[in-house]
Amino acid sequence: MGLEFLARVRKTSTWLGGVMALMAATYVSPLLGLAFAAGALWSLVNLQLIERLVVSLTGTARGTPAGTRTSGFALLGMLFLFASGAVLLVLLSPEALVAGFLLPLAVIVVKAGTKILLGSRAWRGIANNRWRAGIAALALATVTWFALGALTNAGGQTPEHSAPTSEHAQTAPPEGAPGEAGSGAAGTATPEAHGDATAEPHGEASEEKEEGFTNVIALLAGAFPHAAWAHFLEHYEVLVFSLFIALLLLYVAFVASRNPQLVPSGLQNGVEMVVEGLSGFFISIIGPKHGPRFVPFLGTLFIYILSMNLFGLIPFMHSPTASLNVTVALALTVFVYVQFIGFKELGPIGWLDHMLGSPRDLTGWLLAPLMLPIHILGELAKPISLSCRLFGNIFGEDMLLVAFASLGVTMLPFQQLPFGIPMHALFFPLALLGSALQAMVFTVLTSIYILLMLPHEHHDEHGHEAGAQHAH
Amino acid sequence: MDMQAALSLGLPLGIGIAAIGSGIGLGLIGQGAMQAIGRQPEATAKIQLAMIIIAALAEALTIYAFVTMFLLKGKI
Numbered sequence: 001m002g003l004e005f006l007a008r009v010r011k012t013s014t015w016l017g018g019v020m021a022l023m024a025a026t027y028v029s030p031l032l033g034l035a036f037a038a039g040a041l042w043s044l045v046n047l048q049l050i051e052r053l054v055v056s057l058t059g060t061a062r063g064t065p066a067g068t069r070t071s072g073f074a075l076l077g078m079l080f081l082f083a084s085g086a087v088l089l090v091l092l093s094p095e096a097l098v099a100g101f102l103l104p105l106a107v108i109v110v111k112a113g114t115k116i117l118l119g120s121r122a123w124r125g126i127a128n129n130r131w132r133a134g135i136a137a138l139a140l141a142t143v144t145w146f147a148l149g150a151l152t153n154a155g156g157q158t159p160e161h162s163a164p165t166s167e168h169a170q171t172a173p174p175e176g177a178p179g180e181a182g183s184g185a186a187g188t189a190t191p192e193a194h195g196d197a198t199a200e201p202h203g204e205a206s207e208e209k210e211e212g213f214t215n216v217i218a219l220l221a222g223a224f225p226h227a228a229w230a231h232f233l234e235h236y237e238v239l240v241f242s243l244f245i246a247l248l249l250l251y252v253a254f255v256a257s258r259n260p261q262l263v264p265s266g267l268q269n270g271v272e273m274v275v276e277g278l279s280g281f282f283i284s285i286i287g288p289k290h291g292p293r294f295v296p297f298l299g300t301l302f303i304y305i306l307s308m309n310l311f312g313l314i315p316f317m318h319s320p321t322a323s324l325n326v327t328v329a330l331a332l333t334v335f336v337y338v339q340f341i342g343f344k345e346l347g348p349i350g351w352l353d354h355m356l357g358s359p360r361d362l363t364g365w366l367l368a369p370l371m372l373p374i375h376i377l378g379e380l381a382k383p384i385s386l387s388c389r390l391f392g393n394i395f396g397e398d399m400l401l402v403a404f405a406s407l408g409v410t411m412l413p414f415q416q417l418p419f420g421i422p423m424h425a426l427f428f429p430l431a432l433l434g435s436a437l438q439a440m441v442f443t444v445l446t447s448i449y450i451l452l453m454l455p456h457e458h459h460d461e462h463g464h465e466a467g468a469q470h471a472h
Numbered sequence: 473m474d475m476q477a478a479l480s481l482g483l484p485l486g487i488g489i490a491a492i493g494s495g496i497g498l499g500l501i502g503q504g505a506m507q508a509i510g511r512q513p514e515a516t517a518k519i520q521l522a523m524i525i526i527a528a529l530a531e532a533l534t535i536y537a538f539v540t541m542f543l544l545k546g547k548i
Contacts, residue, residue: 285521385532392535395542441528444521 006051009111010044013104017041020103022316024096026214030223035092039100042085047104049074049081213402215318217241242320245307278302285447290454294447297337302443305330309394309435313428322395324387331387334446339379342453354453382449386442393438397431400424480548483541490537497530 017040025033056070088097117123126132221234233240256271264272278299283291305321312319320326342351357364357371401424408423473481505523509516 388539389528389532389535392532392539396535396538437524437528441524444525445528448525 003051003055005111006047009104009108010047012111013040013044013107016107017044017100017103021100022216022219025219025223030219032093032096033219034223035088035096036100036103038088038092039097040103041100042081042088042097043101043104045081046078049077053078213318213398213405214316215241216316217318219316237318238320238323238326241311241318242308242326245311245320246304249303249307274303275299282443282447285444286451286454294450298443298447298450301330301334301446302439305390305442306436306439309439310432312394312398313431313435319394319398321390322398324391327387327391328383330390330442331383334386334449335379335383338382338446338449338453341450345454350455382445386445390438390442393434397427397434400427401431476548479544483544483548487534487537487541490534494530494532494534497533498527501526501530 017037021033021037021040023033024036053071053074056067056074059067126136215237217233217237217240221230224230252267253271256267261268279292279295282295282298285291286294308321308326309319311317312322342354346354353359355372355375356368357375359365359368359371404424404427405420405422409420411421411423501523505519508519512519
């Protein structure tokens, strides 16, 4: 029970507070979640300052100038903290702030309680016998189940009346109002809610919105419905997420290469492994002569797309690639880059020759007017197919998860429980596989487009291509 | 039959038909790749790469139908 205990309390209450704040933001109202998070943060900072003050006053540094300075800073910080607490109490809802404030204290109490319980003789008596432990777990689960049912039945009455003011202002049309907000799952289960197409998915305001899961930016925009910056963020949500991912990748690359070691370990090791694997992979496609030049572009593309695909699987985040704008931007980048490579490597005449189908004999020249539009159409079709494929796969994946998540909510018999069966968890492996596969397909196709634009100097490749053309 | 009824009938049907086609295509691709791997196990990596690319091309057709469905869904 020392500083190490406090550090554990801090860690636990940080993630618990984050999760609870996000839950409150989705289920109740975004502003409430913000207040809860602010309260928890305030309390954590408070705890940290107190800890520092106590350490500097009682520890080994007592009396030294450094110790005095630390305690002075801690006192000053507490002054600022209390001032900001007063401002927060005026700005946000006090109940949620106090609840957030009490969270770390509750964590301390529960942690201390479990520590005492785990050391007691009764606990050891139960835990050492497998039958007794099983019976105890079963009893606990039953009691929790009934208590939860009773709690939600008792609590289900009050939100029924209070909720329409807060939630329905922004979500559902007025005819869907009674009985849909408080017990969202019941609302979606009844057929009349499905009858009119507009009122359909709004029930559980958390699990699903218009389309897809709720994300952080939508919550922020809900918390500040009149702020210009929140509107800006919501409008450019996809861009914000993709920029955030880009910055994250930059940060990882920076940290991994900041202090390079000859014998790598940790992050540097992992990043080097990824880079070497990608480099070998792309060089095996393009060839050892031209390959190394294109590895930076292709590798960046792969890692960026993979991160964007996987980002949507993190709760309260959103895949930027589930929007056509991002995938079209990526595909256009690839298109311009490939044409640029063609111009640079082949020259304007060579590029035109390539577009005419490389005519070398009379038949070739006769067919050239036919080949030109075919080649141009083929080049134009590449970005369209690249962008549509990526968008469709990732968007479809998200839709699949949303559909099964809402199915899991509606199929639970106690329809007023605030949680459902995580049906969509079954599809996480599929989503992971699909994300990796689509990122790979995108980059492999890009590298093949680059390969087709490069001058063919290998004789066996020429023979192979000629054979392929004869075969067709 | 009005526009909405036609769309709400046709969109799922269209995806289903597209899925049949690319399903057959994917099956043929997988069959060919498996046979090739069986004959030349040492070329597995190359065959798998080509298989995945062609599978992506075949699968894209269903995805186009899917995207079309989402473009037209607003009109139902």
